[in-house]
Amino acid sequence: MKVTIDDVVLPGDFCEDIIKAGEKSRVILGPGLRKELEKIFITKAGVLRKRAPNTYWVDSYQKRYVPARGENVIGVVIQKAGDSFRVDVGGSCSATLSYLSFEGATKKNRPEVQVGDVIYAKMLVASKDMEPELVCVDSNGKKGRLGVLNDGFVFKCSINLVRKILNPSCPLLNSLKNEWPFELAAGMNGRIWIKANSMRETIAVGNAILGCEYLTSEEIKSMCTNIASILAGHVS
Amino acid sequence: MTTKRPQLPKSVLEMKFMRKTRERIEKELENTQGHDSLYSNIITNEMRHATGNFISESSFIFCEDLLEGRLSYKGMNPEIERLMEQDIKTSDPDGEMQKDVSDEILYKKMEALNKKRKSNDTPNKNPVLKKKKKF
Structure with missing residues (x-):
């Protein structure tokens, strides 16, 4: 048609x-x-x-991640394989991450990454026929925002939701950013990592993000003020 | 082929000791001409006339105008917040600049300046004319 x-x-x-x-x-x-x-x-x-x-x-609505070049994703290190790490990013196969693609890493000075660590990395190669390759540095060799994510909490969501909260027109982050300190890493593979000072605050951020999937801008604003007031009421 | 390589004259190539070179040149010629017929069953007309006006992009990040996915607020991670500030500065360097002089004051000043110039212009004409006469 x-x-x-x-x-x-x-x-x-x-x-x-x-x-x-x-x-x-x-x-x-x-x-x-x-x-x-x-x-x-x-x-x-x-x-x-x-x-x-x-x-x-x-x-479109999508939960399955298909690796694409240039996207920032959140992955979990599942294996150390010689001179590279295997990282699960939620795609059809695991991605490789060379230990040299960290800031300041040399053959002698290996980065401290353990199996089970959560990393925020950029897709360098993503083609139909090859396994994807990640890097944790930009073209200048600086780490920027990439690297290992310590502590915090990771949850999965649809890829649409990640795009929705990262859209500059979405009021979610703007209404939350003045309420309490928190840190957030959103991977284009439908995984979000959050970190706040207390467990209560972390859960509040996570619920706010997950709750806004099917809400309009106005509803998101009222939900955020609601969450903030509940949180403020309980933390004395 | 637009670039022409220097070629040996035919009379030289026909000499006895140039047999190997002659064979090599003939082989090269065959190779370049044979390409079209060799791949004619694979190369279709569509491939020849395909234009590059459509660029396929498999990622949303180049379609939508998304924020950077790593954020920190209220001093949770000062390193990330410094990067965020830098990004805002670089993204709109010529955005709304703060005005030291308001539009109204500028208008009044400029008007006064123009009046001054006009009054200055009339007496100025004579010295200019005098200068011209000198040449």
Whole structure:
């Protein structure tokens, strides 16, 4: 069926608007879109979205992570294999993380990473036919925000929820950030790591994140004030 | 082929001691011409006429404008908060700058300045003319 922007789309639908845009200038086809012959086909069920100038993608509900290059993910080290670590990121197979791809690591000076550690890393290689590769440094050799996540609490959620809370228009983080100190790492693989000073606060952050999946912006704001008042009432 | 390599003249290649070179050159020629026929069953017309206007991207991070996924608030992790501040500074260096002089004051000052200039312009014309005469 022919569809247009902001329609609910199903796999097999095609969009002629994108073809027209592609005749004039470059077009970025995001997840859920595929060019086949002279048509753009939808490959996921969801809502067809557009962002100016020429970016199209399908906003779909998904819990299975498919590794993609450049994404920041949260993984668990499951094995030390010679000169690399095997890291479970929730994809179809585990990812490799070289011990040299940490800040300041050399062959003699190995990073202190143990099996079972939670790490925040960037996807360097993610292709259909090879296992993904992670790094914990940027192109300048600095660790930036990447590396081992100590303490805290990890939970899984849908990939949509991660995108929702990281969207600048989502009021969740803005309404929580002035309430109590907390730290958060959101992986694009649908895992979120949180850390706060007390268990009560950690649970509050986790519940706030999980609760906002199907709420509107207004509802999120009221939920956050609600949680904050409950927390303030009990902590005397 | 646009770049032409220097070629030996035919008369030289026909000499007896150039047999090996001649054979090699013939082989090279065959190789370059043989490519089209060799892959003709694989290379389709579509491949020849395919244009690169569509870029496939498998990640949402290049489609949506998302925040960096590592955040810290109220001094939980000062290192991350410093990075967050740096990011905000670099992301909009030419955003709303604070005005030292309000628009109204600027307008009044500029008006006064323009009036001054106009009054200055009239007496200034004569010395300029004088200068021209000198040349």
